[in-house]
Amino acid sequence: MALLVGLLSWGFEYHAFKKLREEPKNRLQAQVLLQYTKKDEKGERIVLKLRTQEGVQFYTTTKEPLQDLTFRYVSLTILPQKITFLDYLKGFYAPSYWIILRPERDFRGPLRAWIEGQHKEALAGSLYRTLFLADPLEKSLREGASRLGISHLLAISGFHLGVLSGVLWGIFWFPYRFLQRRFFPYRNAFYDLGALTLLCMFGYLLLLGGSPSFLRALAMGVWGYFLLHRGVKILSFSSLLAVGIMLVALFPRLLFSVGFFLSMMGVFLIFLHLRHTAHLKGWVNFILLNLCLYFWMLIPVHSIFETFSPYQLFSPLLTMLFTLFYPLALFLHLVGGGGMGDDWVLFGLLGGYESISVRATWPWMAGYGILALLAMRYLWAYVGFGALCMSFFFYAIYLFLG
Numbered sequence: 347m348a349l350l351v352g353l354l355s356w357g358f359e360y361h362a363f364k365k366l367r368e369e370p371k372n373r374l375q376a377q378v379l380l381q382y383t384k385k386d387e388k389g390e391r392i393v394l395k396l397r398t399q400e401g402v403q404f405y406t407t408t409k410e411p412l413q414d415l416t417f418r419y420v421s422l423t424i425l426p427q428k429i430t431f432l433d434y435l436k437g438f439y440a441p442s443y444w445i446i447l448r449p450e451r452d453f454r455g456p457l458r459a460w461i462e463g464q465h466k467e468a469l470a471g472s473l474y475r476t477l478f479l480a481d482p483l484e485k486s487l488r489e490g491a492s493r494l495g496i497s498h499l500l501a502i503s504g505f506h507l508g509v510l511s512g513v514l515w516g517i518f519w520f521p522y523r524f525l526q527r528r529f530f531p532y533r534n535a536f537y538d539l540g541a542l543t544l545l546c547m548f549g550y551l552l553l554l555g556g557s558p559s560f561l562r563a564l565a566m567g568v569w570g571y572f573l574l575h576r577g578v579k580i581l582s583f584s585s586l587l588a589v590g591i592m593l594v595a596l597f598p599r600l601l602f603s604v605g606f607f608l609s610m611m612g613v614f615l616i617f618l619h620l621r622h623t624a625h626l627k628g629w630v631n632f633i634l635l636n637l638c639l640y641f642w643m644l645i646p647v648h649s650i651f652e653t654f655s656p657y658q659l660f661s662p663l664l665t666m667l668f669t670l671f672y673p674l675a676l677f678l679h680l681v682g683g684g685g686m687g688d689d690w691v692l693f694g695l696l697g698g699y700e701s702i703s704v705r706a707t708w709p710w711m712a713g714y715g716i717l718a719l720l721a722m723r724y725l726w727a728y729v730g731f732g733a734l735c736m737s738f739f740f741y742a743i744y745l746f747l748g
Contacts, residue, residue: 352595359598362400363434367426374398374424375448378415380482396420401556401599402434406442417455417481419448436602454479454555464684469692474684476500478676480557486696492651493699495640495658499668502554504563504609506672507547511567513673514543540571558597559605565593566613583722586613604650608643615642618721622728636662641735644742645706645714652703654742704742710734 366372376396384393384407391407394415406424424440457479462471475481480502483491491497498505518539526533547564554560569589590610593600600606619635619642626634640662648654678684706714713734720727 349595351592352598355596356598359435360431362402363429363431366402366434367429370425370427371423372426373421375419375421376404377419377452378417379403381412381414381416396422401558403437405437405439407439408442408445410445412445415447417452417458419450419452421446421448432602435599452555454553457553461679461684464679464682465688466685467688467692469696470685470688473500473691473695474675474679477502477506477672478679480554480560489653490695490697490699492653493655493657493701494664494695495655495661496664496668498608498612499665501559501605502557503559503605504566504613505665505668507560507563507567509669509672510550511543511547512669514546515539518542537575540574544568544571558599558603559609562593562597562600562603562606562609565596569593583614583617586610586617608646608650611646612639612643614718615639618642618718618728618731621722622725633662633666636666638732640665641732641739644735645710645738648704648706648738648742649711652705653701654704654746655699655701656743656746657697657699700746702742702746704745706738710738 376398378394379397380393380395382393384391389409391409392412393405393407395403395405397403404424406422422442422445424442426440429438429440458475458481461474461478462468465471465474469484469487472481472484473487476483476487477500483500487500488497491500519535522535522539526535544564544567547567551557551560551564566589569592570585573585573588593606616635616639619638620631623631623634640658675684678686714731717727717731717734721731
């Protein structure tokens with residue numbers, strides 16, 4: 347099944363790629379996702395990150411003095427001849443010219459204005475637009491989040507899907523149980539509320555404009571619900587592998603997505619942890635899980651990103667607190683009080699945290715991969731896996747102090 351779906355999806359993407367390259371010049375319509383100025387030895391120019399209606403993301407540059415086009419729609423002519431199929435899937439750069447602003451407006455414009463209107467500081471408005479609408483985060487906030495190790499909290503993904511689903515489940519539970527006892531006692535509350543929650547999350551996906559990270563998480567949730575409905579154990583490595591294969595088959599670009607790799611790794615590590623600690627009490631294991639996930643993710647994260655700071659030790663605590671902060675912040679914005687606590691939030695994110703660059707080289711990654719695979723079966727390998735991750739942490743601390 348996955349092979350058939352993959353052949354169709356990848357075939358469709360390749361056909362779209364060939365169509366893009368069939369002419370030396372191609373006129374496209376796209377939305378500007380990000381705009382910033384770049385200065386280097388080639389001079390000063392404006393960089394635009396764009397996305398077409400088909401979901402193709404690419405970069406281009408111009409030396410024209412453009413106004414701020416963020417979230418606006420434009421027409422432009424690109425030169426696609428040097429683009430490869432892999433570039434097309436990963437996101438490519440293409441020279442362009444003749445950029446024209448289109449009259450269409452993003453339907454989320456009023457929502458952005460409503461959120462920003464509740465904050466005195468523009469940075470605070472940017473933060474909550476990111477949290478609620480998946481808008482790009484300001485550079486200063488992004489760097490602060492990286493130094494604190496909480497970048498995963500600010501990019502809408504599976505974590506936010508889980509928190510929102512839990513909140514909705516709690517809201518729906520009491521009225522559903524009331525109606526169930528009187529009108530349909532034969533119905534299964536778990537399956538009904540699961541379907542209703544996923545339906546609400548699909549509506550939120552539409553509001554986000556098809557955010558790739560949230561789409562990935564929602565697709566994983568729907569697949570897990572399907573497997574559970576069929577009586578298949580979902581908290582298993584084989585189910586996770588099946589989900590990953592199916593998602594890549596459906597959405598070929600995920601194969602080149604850093605976010606997809608890290609999210610799959612995070613779920614794998616949760617399963618790995620539960621494999622050896624299922625006997626522990628719920629709240630104890632919840633705290634232990636968040637602590638372990640920080641250390642267990644260090645090596646794969648630092649194989650891609652380099653920022654390290656001892657302040658990242660706050661990450662497990664902040665992650666646990668975020669499960670309360672996120673729904674509370676959403677409620678306050680719904681009632682018009684979103685600006686409460688802005689000073690404290692910005693102070694926490696913009697603090698002058700010192701950091702260094704640390705890279706997890708291939709020996710670290712090789713040992714990590716071997717022990718992780720063995721730990722799926724053996725407790726001693728899981729202990730060794732943890733020791734390796736802790737060794738990397740102390741290695742990074744040594745570099746920081748040096």
